[in-house]
Structure formats: C-alpha cells, structure tokens
Amino acid sequence: xxxxxxxxxxxxxxxxxxxxxxxxxxxxxxxxxxxxxxxxxxxxxxxxxxxxxxxxxxxxxxxxxxxxxxxxxxxxxxxxxxxxxxxxxxxxxxxxxxxxxxxxxxxxxxxxxxxxxxxxxxxxxxxxxxxxxxxxxxxxxxxxxx
Amino acid sequence: xxxxxxxxxxxxxxxxxxxxxxxxxxxxxxxxxxxxxxxxxxxxxxxxxxxxxxxxxxxxxxxxxxxxxxxxxxxxxxxxxxxxxxxxxxxxxxxxxxxxxxxxxxxxxxxxxxxxxxxxxxxxxxxxxxxxxxxxxxxxxxxxxxxxxxxxxxxxxxxxxxxxxxxxxxxxxxxxxxxxxxxxxxxxxxxxxxxxxxxxxxxxxxxxxxxxxxxxxxxxxxxxxxxxxxxxxxxxxxxxxxxxxxxxxxxxxxxxxxxxxxxxxxxxxxxxxxxxxxxxxxxxxxxxxxxxxxxxxxxxxxxxxxxxxxxxxxxxxxxxxxxxxxxxxxxxxxxxxxxxxxxxxxxxxxxxxxxxxxxxxxxxxxxxxxxxxxxxxxxxxxxxxxxxxxxxxxxxxxxxxxxxx
Numbered sequence: 001x002x003x004x005x006x007x008x009x010x011x012x013x014x015x016x017x018x019x020x021x022x023x024x025x026x027x028x029x030x031x032x033x034x035x036x037x038x039x040x041x042x043x044x045x046x047x048x049x050x051x052x053x054x055x056x057x058x059x060x061x062x063x064x065x066x067x068x069x070x071x072x073x074x075x076x077x078x079x080x081x082x083x084x085x086x087x088x089x090x091x092x093x094x095x096x097x098x099x100x101x102x103x104x105x106x107x108x109x110x111x112x113x114x115x116x117x118x119x120x121x122x123x124x125x126x127x128x129x130x131x132x133x134x135x136x137x138x139x140x141x142x143x144x145x146x
Numbered sequence: 147x148x149x150x151x152x153x154x155x156x157x158x159x160x161x162x163x164x165x166x167x168x169x170x171x172x173x174x175x176x177x178x179x180x181x182x183x184x185x186x187x188x189x190x191x192x193x194x195x196x197x198x199x200x201x202x203x204x205x206x207x208x209x210x211x212x213x214x215x216x217x218x219x220x221x222x223x224x225x226x227x228x229x230x231x232x233x234x235x236x237x238x239x240x241x242x243x244x245x246x247x248x249x250x251x252x253x254x255x256x257x258x259x260x261x262x263x264x265x266x267x268x269x270x271x272x273x274x275x276x277x278x279x280x281x282x283x284x285x286x287x288x289x290x291x292x293x294x295x296x297x298x299x300x301x302x303x304x305x306x307x308x309x310x311x312x313x314x315x316x317x318x319x320x321x322x323x324x325x326x327x328x329x330x331x332x333x334x335x336x337x338x339x340x341x342x343x344x345x346x347x348x349x350x351x352x353x354x355x356x357x358x359x360x361x362x363x364x365x366x367x368x369x370x371x372x373x374x375x376x377x378x379x380x381x382x383x384x385x386x387x388x389x390x391x392x393x394x395x396x397x398x399x400x401x402x403x404x405x406x407x408x409x410x411x412x413x414x415x416x417x418x419x420x421x422x423x424x425x426x427x428x429x430x431x432x433x434x435x436x437x438x439x440x441x442x443x444x445x446x447x448x449x450x451x452x453x454x455x456x457x458x459x460x461x462x463x464x465x466x467x468x469x470x471x472x473x474x475x476x477x478x479x480x481x482x483x484x485x486x487x488x489x490x491x492x493x494x495x496x497x498x499x500x501x502x503x504x505x506x507x508x509x510x511x512x513x514x515x516x517x518x519x520x521x522x523x524x525x526x527x528x529x530x531x532x533x534x535x536x537x538x539x540x541x542x543x544x545x546x547x548x549x550x551x
Contacts (some may be wrong), residue, residue: 024231026380027443051374052361052478053454056469067469069443069456076380078443080456102361104475126189140196 003075006048013043026077037066037083038094045069045100050079052102057110059142064091064116083131085116086132095121150185153181160189168504173485173493180493181542183485185478198468202458203229203437208299210455210470217254218297218449219245221470224455228444229303232459233437239384239426241305246383246421248292248300249446250414254325254447255284257407260501261332267498280328283321286536293533293545305431311535311542315422320342324332326415333408346401349488350496351396354485361451364451365410366477366500369403373395376447388420399500408500422545437463450501451540457541474502 001009002125003025008022010028016036021029043051050070058065064134071078078129085091093120095118108127118124123131129139138144159170168189174182198206207222215219223245232236246345258281265273276311285295292298292308300307310318336342352362357370367374373394377385395402395408439461446453451473479498485493534544 020459023440051358053452054469055472056467057284058467059460069454071379071445071452074376075378078445080443100346100361101359102479103481105475105479115276127186128191139193139405144196144508 001072001074003077006077007050008073008074013040015039018119026075029081029082030079031084033081034066034083034085037068038079038096040081041068041096042099043127044068044079044081045096048072052100053078055103055106055110055118057114057140059114059140062086062087064114066093066110066116068089068096090117092114092119094118094119097121097123112138114135114138115141160186171481171497173490177181177488177490178491180485180488180490181479185481187478194466195470196467198470200346200400200464202463203303203465206465206468207303209299211297211299211464213470214472215258215390216473217252217448217450217453218249219300220446220453221455221472222299222301223249223383224442224444224453225457225468226303226456227446228455228515229437229459230434231442232316232440233303233434234282235304235432235434237305238429238432240309240428241479242384243421244306244308244310244430245301246388247310247418248288248298248306249383250417250421251284252298252448254411254503255281256286257411258284258329260407261404264400264495264498267495268342270342275331276328276332280325280332282376284325284487286339287318287321290317290540290542292537293530300441302431303437303464304434305429307431309430310422310425313318313542314540315425317540318422321420322415324411326416329411329415330452331409333412336404336408343401344496346404347397347399349400350484350499351493352484354396356480357398358477360480361479362451362475362500363473364448364472364478365403365406366451366480368394369390369406369499370398376445376452382447383448384421384424385417387424388417390417392421393442400495403499430484437461450474451477474500478502494549505544 014034014040016033017026019142045052049087050072052110053071055130056067058067068081069078083093093116095107097107098120104123108124109123110116111118112126112128113116113123151178153174156175158169158172158173170186172184173180194209198209199210207225210221210225211218218252230539258277262277265271265277287296288298291310291314292300315417352366352370354371357367357372363374371394373392375392378392390413392412393406395405439459441458444455451471454471456469457465460466481497484494537544
C-alpha cells in the first residue's frame with residue numbers, strides 16, 4: 001500500500017471525523033469527538049492496519065485532548081488521531097486496550113497524570129504515581145505549577 | 147466442591163541484584179512454570195515531560211538527554227527533529243552526518259553493553275568482560291568528540307553543538323577497524339557456542355503476532371521477524387544517503403535478538419565508515435530564532451527501538467506539551483507474551499533480552515564517612531580536564547565553552 005492508497009483508505013472513516021489535516025506528506029492528523037474515538041482507533045489498528053506508537057494526553061484550555069499516534073512503516077507516515085473530551089468535570093473516554101494491548105500502560109499513565117477515566121479498561125490501576133499519592137491530584141494538569 | 151486456591155507469587159524487585167534499576171515483577175508460578183506476570187514501574191519517575199514545559203526550546207535537549215544515560219543521543223535527536231519540523235528548518239549537511247555518526251557510536255556501545263550483561267545473566271562472565279572491554283574505546287571516542295562519555299548533549303535545534311574535527315578522523319577509522327575485528331570474533335564465539343545454543347534457542351519466544359499486538363520496536367521486533375527500523379522507514383539525519391541493511395531474524399527467541407544486536411554493531415561500523423568518507427564541509431549548525439505555533443513529531447531509532455517525541459508550540463519560547471516515548475515503554479509489556487509458560491530460570495534472560503531501560507541516571511557524589519570527597523562541581527572539573535588531555539594528545543582543538551554557545 002503506498003501513501004495514496006493509505007490516504008484513500010482513511011477517507012472511509014471520514015463520517016466519524018471532524019477534520020483531516022496533512023501538514024506534510026508523511027504527517028496526517030485526524031480529529032474527532034471522544035465518543036467516536038473507539039471506532040476510529042479500531043479502524044486504524046485493525047483495518048488499515050497501522051502500528052500503535054503511543055498516546056499523548058493534553059490539558060488544553062477548554063477541553064482535554066487525547067492524541068493517539070500511529071505509524072505506517074512502509075511509507076514512514078505518522079497518523080495522529082486527536083480526540084476531544086469536552087467535559088472537564090468528569091473527563092472520560094472509551095478505552096482502546098481491549099483490542100490493543102499495547103495501549104494498557106499509556107492509558108493507565110494518562111489516568112494517573114491527567115485524571116481521565118478510560119471506560120472498560122481491564123486494569124485501570126496506578127502505574128506512575130506512588131501508592132501514597134493523594135487522590136484527585138493530577139500532576140500534568142495546567143493548574144499544577146512546577 | 148472445588149476450593150479456590152491462591153497461586154504462589156514470586157516477587158522480584160523493586161530492588162534486586164540482577165538489574166541496576168528499580169522495577170517490580172510479580173511472577174505467578176505453578177511449580178517451576180510461570181503462568182502470569184505483573185510489572186510495576188515508575189520507582190524513578192522524574193516528571194521530565196512536566197519539567198520540559200518550563201524550559202526553553204534550546205534547553206530541552208540537555209534535559210531529554212538525561213532521560214536515559216545510554217540512549218542520550220536518540221532522545222535529543224528525536225526532540226530536535228520534532229522542533230525542526232514545527233519551525234520548518236533544514237539543517238546543514240555536515241550536521242546530518244555528525245548526528246548519524248554519534249547515533250551509530252551510541253548503538254555500538256549500547257549493543258556491546260547488552261551483550262556483556264546478557265552473558266553475565268546466564269553465568270558466562272567471559273563474554274561480559276570481553277564485550278565491556280571492547281566497548282570502552284567507543285566511549286573514549288564519544289568523549290573526544292562531544293566532551294562526554296554519556297549524555298553527549300551534542301544536538302541542538304538547527305544542527306549540532308560539537309563538530310567532528312578532521313584531525314580526529316584517522317584515529318576514528320583505526321578504532322573502527324579494531325571494533326569490527328573484535329565484534330566479529332565475539333559474534334563468531336557466541337553464534338558457534340553449543341552451550342549458548344542450548345541456553346538461548348527457543349527461550350522466551352515472542353511470536354510475530356504478539357510482537358505486532360504489543361507494538362514492540364527495535365531489536366525486540368526485528369528478532370521476531372518484524373523488520374521495522376525508523377532509519378529505513380522514515381530516514382532522518384544522513385541514513386538515506388548511506389548503504390546499509392536492516393537486520394532481522396524470524397525466530398523471536400533470545401538467541402535471535404542476540405544475533406540481531408551483534409550484526410547491527412557490524413552494520414553500525416559500516417555506516418560510520420561511509421559517513422566519515424562522505425562527510426561534507428561546512429557549518430554544523432544554523433541559527434533558529436523563533437519557533438512558530440504548531441505541532442511536530444520526531445522519531446529516531448535508538449539502540450532499543452523507536453524513540454518518539456511529540457512537541458506542541460503556541461508560539462512562545464517553551465513547549466506547551468512535550469511527550470517522550472522511550473522504546474522500553476512498549477517492549478517491556480511484551481513480557482506478558484514472552485515469559486508465560488517459561489521456567490523461572492529462563493525468565494531472567496527473557497526479561498533481559500529486550501534490553502529494558504528504566505531510564506535512570508543519577509547525580510553522583512563520592513562520600514568518605516560523612517565527608518563529601520568529590521561533589522558535582524569537582525567531578526565536572528575532573529572530567530573536563532580529562533577530556534582536554536585526551537583531545538590534546540590527539541592534536542584536536544579544545545571544546546567550545548558554554549559561554550561561547
């Protein structure tokens with residue numbers, strides 16, 4: 001599959017996306033709402049298929065963003081899905097670990113550091129924070145200063 | 147009625163003599179056979195991503211080179227590539243080659259380090275002593291070029307901090323011949339040894355399908371027949387200009403991973419030789435004044451696998467978000483696939499086979515009784531003096547001072 005065929009394949013999931021951006025030949029950014037993230041990720045991992053790299057959780061001004069980075073190695077392309085969680089009080093998103101075991105740790109990490117609830121995660125216990133760290137303090141949120 | 151019985155759990159860690167870093171494995175065992183494994187990490191979390199948000203773009207490479215003492219070229223390289231992507235900068239040709247050479251020296255010393263440790267873990271200490279002896283000159287060369295044996299801090303946004311002096315090239319070429327000869331000897335000794343065959347073949351097998359679903363990278367993936375390598379898939383630095391091969395083995399066991407690493411050392415020697423031959427003239431750095439708003443991704447093939455950095459800028463002088471993923475973050479969870487069904491005695495080398503790195507480099511102080519003999523500043527002075535002597539002996543100009551940068 002070359003880059004053009006990869007682009008065409010990504011068009012299939014367009015109905016669930018807010019936008020597709022291509023700032024460079026080998027960089028693609030897809031954005032979607034949190035409720036569509038499970039379907040988009042499942043499509044990318046199982047149907048395209050792409051290699052999962054990592055996720056990034058970002059505390060943006062009015063929402064939380066969960067970025068899922070994938071790589072397509074035959075063309076060296078990095079595909080990033082941006083899922084927006086609008087509810088800042090109780091941020092939650094569907095876990096992708098049930099079909100993608102590689103995401104288990106990073107979802108636990110984002111749960112620790114940003115306080116995001118990954119629904120249906122098989123093992124959502126602490127990974128990064130110490131056992132005696134206080135509940136409800138999330139170090140990677142912007143209100144926590146260094 | 148069947149009573150539920152709690153299975154015995156064998157706890158390894160968080161402190162144990164095998165690994166020099168802290169990690170906690172809980173092996174559920176049925177007799178000698180491991181039936182489940184639970185890994186706990188982060189006993190040494192330093193909050194690098196959070197600290198990075200408080201530093202300027204130029205300062206971050208020196209921070210991320212301290213993510214790991216061994217991969218201290220790969221992390222800054224991935225980071226600066228992400229920032230250069232945001233700024234749309236093309237770096238000078240010579241800088242691309244210098245970055246390649248440093249990155250490959252790092253691969254050589256890291257793979258030799260692993261080979262030595264792997265030998266040590268299975269009680270073959272001769273391999274340990276050989277491999278570490280051959281690794282030493284590589285560290286000396288890195289010190290002569292960058293000023294440091296580890297934590298080279300040699301990449302900057304826009305190029306490199308230190309150039310490779312032309313006077314040093316003949317010496318590097320002589321050392322490369324030595325490294326190649328000795329690694330060939332070591333590779334032969336390891337690959338022909340019937341005891342090592344018996345000890346490592348069929349042990350800790352990570353199947354191709356598991357390698358894909360756990361998304362492993364580096365020699366862990368290439369040892370399972372997944373021939374991915376960022377250097378070839380998305381060539382950065384000067385890799386696209388050079389002739390080299392991606393090494394992969396289909397078996398997935400510990401032996402296959404050892405073969406991949408040893409052959410990669412020889413490929414690295416090949417890469418450095420070509421890069422030195424083709425080394426273009428010109429500056430190694432261009433000035434990058436402002437980083438515009440935007441986001442960028444940087445990837446580099448560290449000795450252990452793909453290092454991935456994501457940086458977002460809002461147009462200020464600091465990143466608003468910086469995510470770093472080290473290769474062990476995806477390689478270590480694959481223990482769930484490779485250790486289950488193994489004997490306890492085989493788990494040690496299976497765990498070591500992915501060359502796990504828990505990213506730890508600590509400040510050093512030499513203490514005699516309660517008195518600090520050498521503190522950080524004194525050690526820094528000693529180290530600078532040694533580098534200056536090494537470079538003087540080689541007839542190479544002195545390193546840049548921090549205030550000249």
